[in-house]
Amino acid sequence: MSDLFSQSEDAPPPPLTRGTSLTVRNPLAKVIVADSEHLVRGAIMALLRFEPDLEVVADTDRSDQVVELARRHRAAVAVIDYNLPGQTGAEVARELAAKYPSCRSLILASRGCPAHLTRSIEAGASGFLVKSTPAEHLADAIRRIEAGERVVDSALAVDALLGPRNPLTTRETEILQLVATGINVTVIARELYLTAGTVRNHISSVMTKLGARNRLDAVRIGTQQGWL
Numbered sequence: 001m002s003d004l005f006s007q008s009e010d011a012p013p014p015p016l017t018r019g020t021s022l023t024v025r026n027p028l029a030k031v032i033v034a035d036s037e038h039l040v041r042g043a044i045m046a047l048l049r050f051e052p053d054l055e056v057v058a059d060t061d062r063s064d065q066v067v068e069l070a071r072r073h074r075a076a077v078a079v080i081d082y083n084l085p086g087q088t089g090a091e092v093a094r095e096l097a098a099k100y101p102s103c104r105s106l107i108l109a110s111r112g113c114p115a116h117l118t119r120s121i122e123a124g125a126s127g128f129l130v131k132s133t134p135a136e137h138l139a140d141a142i143r144r145i146e147a148g149e150r151v152v153d154s155a156l157a158v159d160a161l162l163g164p165r166n167p168l169t170t171r172e173t174e175i176l177q178l179v180a181t182g183i184n185v186t187v188i189a190r191e192l193y194l195t196a197g198t199v200r201n202h203i204s205s206v207m208t209k210l211g212a213r214n215r216l217d218a219v220r221i222g223t224q225q226g227w228l
Helices: 038-048 063-073 089-099 114-122 135-146 154-162 170-180 185-192 196-210 215-224
Strands: 029-034 054-060 077-081 104-109 127-130
Touching: 029 038, 029 063, 029 135, 038 054, 038 077, 038 135, 054 063, 054 135, 063 077, 063 089, 077 089, 077 135, 089 104, 089 114, 104 114, 104 135, 114 127, 127 135, 170 185, 170 196, 170 215, 185 196, 196 215
Parallel strands: 029 054, 029 077, 077 104, 104 127
Antiparallel strands: none
């Protein structure tokens, strides 16, 4: 008969001492939480502290700290607010995937936007959920992502597949984002090293593709669709 514990059949089993347990516990999955809203971040952390196999090791409200915190604490999963100031959750997920790929990312969004879901998954995020997700679903999603699975809101996934695609090029999207900040064509041209005429041509193309009446209408449409 094979020996499961690789010890001689004649040798007595080692004695158990007080406090000895035969249960082998899995190591805790280390989690960091990045959310710009202090109340939301605190609530997420409080909920996860009730999960015996998850450990919140760090938190931040800044997008530029996520990668460093993940590396410093050897985190397995980063829970990231899509609307972090400075960078979107998708941009943070891309940076995390490039610089510390052993930490997977779960994006949380205040509203369900199919374009944000698509952008996040394309950037390398392992999951995307809305913040109204029940607490137990959030914890389960973190476990599944830590195990290598992808977890997305099913309704959003269907909308992303069936909804309209962004017709704008990368350059057109970039210009429309700058238009949304209120700066004029001359400043946009200087920032992007383009001529003012080229910027105007791109803006005209954007309005045509979106069926917009003017630049402000184009910004409104792009924002509503989640393309900005």
